[in-house]
Amino acid sequence: MATDSRTAPQTVEATEPVVKTFDQMLPAELYGILQLRSRAFVVEQECVFLDADGVDTLPETLHFFYPRSATAMSDTHGAEHGRDLAPWAYARLLPADVPDGPAARPGARSISRVATHPDARGQGWSRRLLTDIVGAWSDSPLTLNAQSHLEGLYGSFGFAPNGPRFDEDGLEHTPMERPAG
Numbered sequence: 001m002a003t004d005s006r007t008a009p010q011t012v013e014a015t016e017p018v019v020k021t022f023d024q025m026l027p028a029e030l031y032g033i034l035q036l037r038s039r040a041f042v043v044e045q046e047c048v049f050l051d052a053d054g055v056d057t058l059p060e061t062l063h064f065f066y067p068r069s070a071t072a073m074s075d076t077h078g079a080e081h082g083r084d085l086a087p088w089a090y091a092r093l094l095p096a097d098v099p100d101g102p103a104a105r106p107g108a109r110s111i112s113r114v115a116t117h118p119d120a121r122g123q124g125w126s127r128r129l130l131t132d133i134v135g136a137w138s139d140s141p142l143t144l145n146a147q148s149h150l151e152g153l154y155g156s157f158g159f160a161p162n163g164p165r166f167d168e169d170g171l172e173h174t175p176m177e178r179p180a181g
Contacts, residue, residue, distance in 0.1 A: 017064045017132045022057045032085030033065060039086070040115040047169035051113075060095035064133055066125060068117065089116045089125035093133060096140070102163045103143040103175035111144040130157050134178065141180045148172040 020029070037051050055061060065087040073084040091114040094100055100110035111133060116126045134142065134157050146154045148165055151174050159176040166173055 017066055017129060019062055019064050019136075021059060022061060022063070023059070025063065028070075028085050029065070029067070029087075032067075032087055033063065033090050035084065036086035036090055036115050036117060037113055039118070041113070047171070049169060055094060055098065056092065058095055058098065061098075062093040063090070064093065064129055065090040066129065068120075086117050088120045089129045090114070091126075091129055091133060093137065100143065101145045101168070101175065102166055102173075103145045103177060105141060105143055105162070105177055108141040108143045108177065109137060111142060114144075127153070130154075134158070139180050142178045144176050145173045146176050148174045151176070 018029070022030075025033075034052065041047055041051055042049070056063070066089050068086070068088045071084045072080045073082040074080055075082040092112055094110040094112060096107055096109050098110065100112055103110065111130075114126060114129070130153075142159070143162070144154060144159065145168070146159070149172075151161070154176050158178045160178070161174050162177040163175040166175070
């Protein structure tokens with residue numbers, strides 16, 4: 001049977017991030033991103049919330065990710081029938097003026113849903129991704145709501161707290177912004 005390239009699992013490792021809108025993503029790319037976000041934010045952090053918040057689909061939302069080759073994973077019954085399509089690292093950049101919690105500022109774009117695959121943690125993937133995003137958008141003000149233990153990481157990219165810490169789903173967060181320029 002022939003394989004449709006739009007439904008085939010990702011098999012190419014990227015040295016630069018892939019940047020796409022929702023409508024540009026292949027089904028396997030979107031599925032992998034949702035696998036990673038669900039694993040990181042819902043399962044590992046035990047936060048029950050609707051991750052698929054609809055903001056992903058806005059025409060100006062950009063999805064940054066480093067693809068990785070598909071690997072085997074256990075299905076819900078423990079058998080190795082599943083495929084892990086999650087990228088090495090992922091983040092989304094919201095359109096300007098889409099308010100994203102306490103960090104939101106008029107005219108700013110917000111970085112959100114930053115996640116790294118468990119097999120890649122501690123290897124600099126998030127730092128690479130942030131370097132790419134901040135570099136591409138250095139002329140625009142950027143905001144984010146950082147988990148407070150990551151303030152130093154975001155601070156190294158020029159982000160500074162812009163409000164009091166707050167609790168979100170049982171995790172302490174710090175609103176942060178980076179001015180344009």
